[in-house]
Amino acid sequence: MEYPFEKIEKKWQKKWNKNKIFNANNKSEKKKYYVLSMFPYPSGALHMGHVSNYSIADAITRYKMMQGYNVMQPMGYDSFGMPAENFAIKHNSHPRLTTDKNIDQMRKQFDMMGFGIDWEREVSTCHPEYYKWGQWFFKRLYEKGLAYKKTSYQNWCEDCQTVLANEQVENGNCWRCGNPVKQKELEQWFFKITDYADELLDFSQVIEWPERVKTMQTNWIGKSYGTEIWFKLEDSEEIIKVFTTRPDTIFGCTFMALPPEHPLVQKWLKKDNNREMSEFCDKVINEDSITRTAEETKKEGIFSGRFAINPVNNEKVQIWITNYVLLDYGTGAVMAVPAHDQRDFEFARKYDIPMKIVIQNPAKELVLDQMKEAYIEPGILVNSAQFDELESVRSQTEISLWMEKNKMGKQTITYRLRDWGISRQRYWGNPIPVIHCKYCGTVLVPDEYLPVELPENVELGKTRQNPLLSAEDWLNVKCPLCGKPARRETDTMDTFVDSSWYFARYTDSKNDKLPFRKENADYWLPVDQYIGGIEHAVMHLMYARFFHKFMRDLGMVNSDEPFARLLTQGMVTKDGAKMSKSKGNVVDPQYIVDRYGADTVRVFMLFASPPEKDVEWSDEAVKGAFRFLNRVWRLFDENLEIIQKNCHSDPNRNNYKISSKLKKLRFSTHHTIKKVREDIEEKMQFNTAIAAIMEHLNNVYSIVDPENLNETEKTFYAESCKIIPILLYPFAPHISEEIWEKIGNDTFLHEEKPPEYNPEYLKKDEITYVIQIMGKLRGKMEVPADADQEKIKKMALEVENVQKHLAGKTIKKIIVVPKKLVSIVAK
RNA sequence: GCGAAAGUGGUGGAACUGGUAGACGCGCUGGACUUAGAAUCCAGUGGGAGCAAUCCUGUAGGGGUUCAAAUCCCCUCUUUCGCACCA
Structure with a gap:
């Protein structure tokens, strides 16, 4: 007989709901605990990745409630974005329709899983009540000089008249029409995240973050100390600034490398009318960024016909236009030292450019003709005028200071991190609250007119350009300053903007005067436990940190970091691969819940592996979890009377002698309490906690005749049973509550403190x-x-x-x- | 290429600051119950030798430190993830 999971789960979901036990108060005597899982994109149905993510979060939520915290676990939807828009284009519908439908379905499935969510705080980023405040933040950023416009190159499809994301470029062609993708220079909005680069490198305010996430972010920011060197052009007064981390090699510079996008190159192209040169530049620029940065791409270049003067020795160096220099790193220009840089070395050999050794290998003398690769190790300076014979590493500061003194350059710091481009030429996103006026320029929409609502009557799929251009009523407005006809900005914001502050909105999600009240934010923030996929290790988590610091600088929050603890959970795989429609290895949670119940799915997910590791789906192992819950159920079903009678009295009250068998069981009881608590509280390792409960259940079953025990033994026996629903509650809440009620309790289990173990009973003779x-x-x-x-x-x-x-x-x-x-x- | 993490039975995974390798689950084998199946229960289960006690071997591969290594160090291989012509 299977236990009646369906009836039980419905019953308790209703009870929890009715008693609003998961609705968190913004004021409480209790200590707060904020559990947050990354909110989902409403793709339609819950998938196993969600189930795994939220099962972890819910286990933590319920356990923290038992520990007496005022716990908040909110939920919402990251509901703007390309998939909905693409779907609407394809099926000639509207993104709002499918999005709302998907959200309804997902909400139902969350409830079916029995997650303890505070639905009163629900947010959806595509609702005006929410995105109004994204626009509000945009304005604040703009006012502080942290939102600005600049041109940048984007993947562009001439035929569709639209910008394409890297994922929409298939083998260099547009995903929709198949025409070749070009690079187009466009005006785009940026957030100046680089202003916060140094602070983002500081992780001292997070309590527990995986080392590897911190490392990845640190590498992404990529702070490096170096020297900026100023080269004059041979035939003009113009200066090219280069950035180098190796000023000790400056005397070995034999050419200079510029990317085709470099402003000087662009200038020369117009001036020279050199066909070869412009063809080369066109070719490089128009390669999409994937191909261009691929390792296999050969280093290529063309001589610009111009020379620059090396300031340290007044030598003439050739200026080359190349495909291996990036415009947006450093100063966008490289002083090439082929003898001591591998990329420069390859390039120089290919195009027969001279090389010069300026650092000698103390171990084995370098000879130019015999070099097979660049010598990049430290050594002794040669051919470097007054710096000869210095040790190369130590000479770096000396050379930089000398250059600084002689106005040839300066010491400087460069970051790999670039400003955050937030412009999207799409409909289904948050409109940027800007109006362009011929006379007044860029004008912000006044706060009282926020939000700039997305027009509903757009032609999706008919026109190929940004659909907002087709909404003429919306597009043409009067300038708020001069009242003359003006046009709205048609770019919408990157959806990462929406997800950069939602954790704060949950603290006051219905507020229509402010994004949130400070008192609420100060009570709840930072998030105590954030849970989500490792794929967001850099982008989302760094944008959110940036926003949080900005909100702090506005005086809206008083913490430095949004997420105190971070758990990056693994993905759910089947047959060793990530579940995906294209691989055909998707398992639908709905089907599994219908067959075995939500508790079984949760127990399986948490038992299969530690939370940060991938979970390999196994139909057989799910049955194992189900079998376990059935065994729990049967224990209480078959021994209900004796447990019911004895579990409410203190097992230490009587003093009959107990048998060694019962001593062993008593040991198991207290050992299990200790183990489960340690696994949850210290290690967040639910798989071993569940294993310990299973082991204990086996020990309880080893008492085959509980009726024949003496009175003292019976109370110890009942105690050994009683701890099972309590310890199991965070993982399998429905069945636990039902058993708890069956054995004669009228409280909810989240009100029950985690049991204490008695060290006396763990002592062994x-x-x-x-x-x-x-x-x-x-x-x-x-x-x-x-x-x-x-x-x-x-x-x-x-x-x-x-x-x-x-x-x-x-x-x-x-x-x-x-x-x-x-x-x-x-x- | 750079950076990070990982590699343990047929399988998912355990193993505290070095101290009984393989907890717990799945699968498999044998048995009980059953007309039969399902479900359940009992026993066994890294490999090899032996009736057995026991012995040999074993945590990707090779070396090392130690009374003792899955764990620490060095080298190699493989896989996964992230980043990438970063000057």
Whole structure:
């Protein structure tokens, strides 16, 4: 007989709902605990990744409630974005329709899983009540000089008249029409995240973040110290600034490398009318960024016909236009030192550009003709005028200071991090609250007119350009300053903007005067436990940190970091691969819940592996989880009366002697309490916690005749049963509540404190020692707990198998590891 | 190429600051119950030798430190993830 999971789960979901136990108060005597899972994109149905993510979050939520915290677990939807727009284009519908439908479905499925969500705080980023405040933040950023416009190159499809994301470029062609993708220079909005670069490198205010996420962000920001060097052009007063981390190699610079996008190159192109040169530049620029940055791409270049002057020795160096320099890193220009930089070396060999050794290898003298690769190690400076014979690493500061003094350059810091481009030429996103006026320029929409609502009557799919251009009523407005006809900005914001502050909105999600009240934010923030996929390690998590710091600088929050603890959970795989429609290995949670119930799915997910690791889906293992819950159910079903009668009295009250079997069970009870609590509280390792409960259940089942126990034993037996629903509650809440009620309680389990273990019951009279001889296991023995070292040694030597192995050998040393083993060294 | 993490039975995974490798689950084998199946229960289960006690071997591969290594160090291989012509 299977336990009636369907009835039980519905019953308790209703009860929780009715009693609003998951609706968190913004004021409380209790300490707060904010549990947040990354909100989902409403793709339609819940998938296994969601189930895994939210099962972890819910286990933490419920456990923290038991510990007496005022817990908030909110939920919402990251509901703007390309998929909905693409779907609408394809099916000639509207993104709002499908989005709302998907959200309704997902909300139902969240409830079916029994997650303890505070639905009163629900947000959806595509609702005007929410996106109004994204626009509000845009304005604040603009006012502080942190939102600005600049041109940048984008993937562009001439035929569709639209910008394409990298994922919409298929083999260099547009995903929709198949025409080749070009690079187009466009005006785009940016947020100046680089202003916060140094602070984003500082992780001292986060309590627990995985090291690797911090490393990834640190590398992404990529702070490097170096020198900016100013090269004059040979035939003009113009200056090219280069950035280098190796000023010690400056005397070895034999050419300069510029990207085709460099403003000087663009200028020369117009001036020279050199066909070869402009063809080369066109080719490089028009390669989409994927191809261009691929490792296999060959280094290519063309001589610009111009020379620059190396300021340190006034030597003429050729200026080359190349495909391997990036416009937006450093100063967008490179001083090439082929003898000491591998990329420059390859390039120089290919185009027969001279090289010069300026750093000698102290171990083995370098000879130009024999070099097969650049020498990038430290060494001794040569051919470097007054710096000859200096050690290269130590010479760096000296050379930089000398250049600074002689106005040839300066010491500087460069970041790999670029400003955050937030412009999207799409409909289904948050409109940028800007109006363009011929006379007044860029004008912000006044706060009282926010939000700039998305027009509903747009032609999706008919016109190929940004649909907002087709909404003429919306597009043409009067300038708020001069009242003359003007046009709205048609770019919408990157959806990462919406998800950069939602964690704060949850603290006051219905507020229509402000994004949120400070008192609420100060009470709840930072998020105590954030949970989500590792794929967001850099982008989302860094944008959110940036926003949080900005909100702090506006005085809206008083914390430095949004997320105190971070757990990056693994993905759900099947047959060793990520579940995806294209691979056809998707398992639908709905089907599994219908068949086995939500508790089973949750237990499986948490039991299959530690949270940060991938979970390999297995139909068989799910049955195992179901079997376990059935065994729990049956235990209480078959022994209900005896448990019910005895579980409410203190097991220590009577003092009949108890058998060694019951002592063992008592040990199991208290050992399990200790283990489960440690696994959850210290390690967040739910798989071993569940394993411990399973083991304990096996121990309880080893008492086959509970009716025949004496009164004291019965209470210990009942205690061993009673802890099961309590410990299981965070993982399988429905069945636990039902059992809790069955054995005669009228409270909810989240009101029950995690049980305490009694250290007295964990003490053992005898301890098993292992005996090793020369590192090999040779015997075991039971030793009284109070035996001293000498006695333990003596006992070990008496063990028969030990004696056998010691025959004919002399004992050199005996090591006793207390409560563990005896190790004998003998020859 | 750079950076990070990982590699343990047939399988998912355990193993505290080095101290009985394989907890718990799945699968498999044998048995009980059953007309039969499902469900359930009992026993066994890294490989090899042996009736057995026991012994040998074993945590990707190779070396090392140690009384003792899955764990620490060095080298190699593989996989996964992230980033990438970063000057």
